[in-house]
Amino acid sequence: MSPECLVIGNGIAARLFALECKRNIIDCAVLTSSPVYFNQVRTITLNPISFKFLQKLGISLDASPISHINVFESEGTGVINFSAHDLGEDNLAYVINYDNLLRQLDELTKGMQCSADEVEDLSNIKVRVFADKDKNFSKHQTDFDFIEHDYDQIAFTFHATASKLQRNHAYQTFFNNQIFAIMPIDHSKNTFTVVWSIPKDFATEEYVRDNIDLLGQQLNTDIAISGEILVFELSSSRAKEYCIPGKCLIADSAHSFHPLAGQGLNLGIADIDVLVDEFKKAKSKGRSLGDIKVLKKYEVRRKLLNEAMLNGVNFLNYLFHSENIYTKFFRNRGLRLVNKIPVIKNLLIKNAVGKIKI
Numbered sequence: 001m002s003p004e005c006l007v008i009g010n011g012i013a014a015r016l017f018a019l020e021c022k023r024n025i026i027d028c029a030v031l032t033s034s035p036v037y038f039n040q041v042r043t044i045t046l047n048p049i050s051f052k053f054l055q056k057l058g059i060s061l062d063a064s065p066i067s068h069i070n071v072f073e074s075e076g077t078g079v080i081n082f083s084a085h086d087l088g089e090d091n092l093a094y095v096i097n098y099d100n101l102l103r104q105l106d107e108l109t110k111g112m113q114c115s116a117d118e119v120e121d122l123s124n125i126k127v128r129v130f131a132d133k134d135k136n137f138s139k140h141q142t143d144f145d146f147i148e149h150d151y152d153q154i155a156f157t158f159h160a161t162a163s164k165l166q167r168n169h170a171y172q173t174f175f176n177n178q179i180f181a182i183m184p185i186d187h188s189k190n191t192f193t194v195v196w197s198i199p200k201d202f203a204t205e206e207y208v209r210d211n212i213d214l215l216g217q218q219l220n221t222d223i224a225i226s227g228e229i230l231v232f233e234l235s236s237s238r239a240k241e242y243c244i245p246g247k248c249l250i251a252d253s254a255h256s257f258h259p260l261a262g263q264g265l266n267l268g269i270a271d272i273d274v275l276v277d278e279f280k281k282a283k284s285k286g287r288s289l290g291d292i293k294v295l296k297k298y299e300v301r302r303k304l305l306n307e308a309m310l311n312g313v314n315f316l317n318y319l320f321h322s323e324n325i326y327t328k329f330f331r332n333r334g335l336r337l338v339n340k341i342p343v344i345k346n347l348l349i350k351n352a353v354g355k356i357k358i
């Protein structure tokens with residue numbers, strides 16, 4: 001194996017990048033290890049553009065569509081309702097199973113995978129693409145500078161049944177410094193997936209089990225946890241630069257942040273789409289894939305949008321974790337105001353469904 005491009009990472013992004021390279025006849029190998037699965041519990045919500053991207057790569061997955069998103073501020077009367085209809089779309093998002101996606105990607109990239117020992121022989125490599133936020137995965141990733149932030153929160157994710165929630169609707173509620181999101185996964189069984197982030201001081205599995213009824217009351221339904229509860233420590237990391245000659249970062253390795261907007265992998269997929277597009281253009285002009293001018297074009301097209309999302313998510317996180325009386329007033333009024341101004345509302349949702357591109 002002697003590829004021009006080596007992508008390094010053990011998650012979804014590295015394998016997706018390798019497949020997109022293959023589809024565009026770019027010579028790429030993936031330096032990876034055994035996938036880490038999550039007992040079928042973890043889910044990912046994808047916007048329609050990301051979902052189509054997977055289909056284009058020949059990935060077929062069961063997906064639960066979301067046509068409406070309802071966001072509440074449970075300490076007040078603030079609310080925003082987003083509908084696919086307002087955007088002229090069928091759906092706003094699709095919920096898929098993380099393990100099923102990773103398993104398919106692992107199968108589809110088998111012939112492109114290589115081990116660390118084999119890499120030593122790869123003298124033809126023009127560019128190394130890092131796609132794993134674990135900086136220990138490759139020593140080369142330490143060539144980049146990052147800004148790190150700990151949210152001091154834990155996200156719990158699990159499946160639950162709820163009999164009175166509307167089909168195809170996702171709900172998100174902000175209360176007592178916590179963010180609770182519930183999305184459909186199996187309509188016939190009224191099964192949902194939950195991501196609930198809680199300040200570290202009192203974030204225990206016991207707290208989750210003891211307080212799930214309270215959440216149900218807020219959404220006017222009963223909610224029962226089914227199966228295992230997964231735990232994720234929440235932090236953010238952003239690279240100051242996405243590329244240096246011969247090396248660049250994509251997806252969570254370049255930008256990882258709070259899951260409150262369900263945007264992490266969506267941004268990663270947009271990075272992959274743009275970087276492979278720049279590689280294609282470079283090849284047609286006879287340029288090296290590791291040329292800093294080629295890599296910078298990718299950075300220019302992606303960094304601003306990623307930073308805007310990351311800052312927006314961090315601002316929302318701050319807004320909904322503040323005990324300040326003025327901030328509480330602002331967020332309550334703000335939600336109601338945004339709900340009444342179609343231009344702002346459409347801008348927010350267009351951004352979330354991936355329709356804003358450079």
Ligand SMILES: Cc1cc2nc3c(=O)[nH]c(=O)nc-3n(C[C@H](O)[C@H](O)[C@H](O)COP(=O)(O)OP(=O)(O)OC[C@H]3O[C@@H](n4cnc5c(N)ncnc54)[C@H](O)[C@@H]3O)c2cc1C
Pocket residue numbers: 009010011012013014035036043044045046131132133134155157195232251252253259262263264265266267268
């Ligand atoms: C609770 C939660 C909910 C999310 N929901 C969404 C969503 O709805 N939509 C969306 O677009 N994005 C969501 N994200 C973000 C999304 O999961 C990441 O952006 C995406 O997985 C990044 O892909 P990756 O290949 O870069 O990294 P990963 O798929 O995370 O893999 C990177 C590496 O980390 C390892 N790894 C990952 N997690 C663990 C763990 N817990 N323990 C040990 N090893 C681990 C993998 O094996 C791999 O080596 C969510 C993240 C979290 C934490």
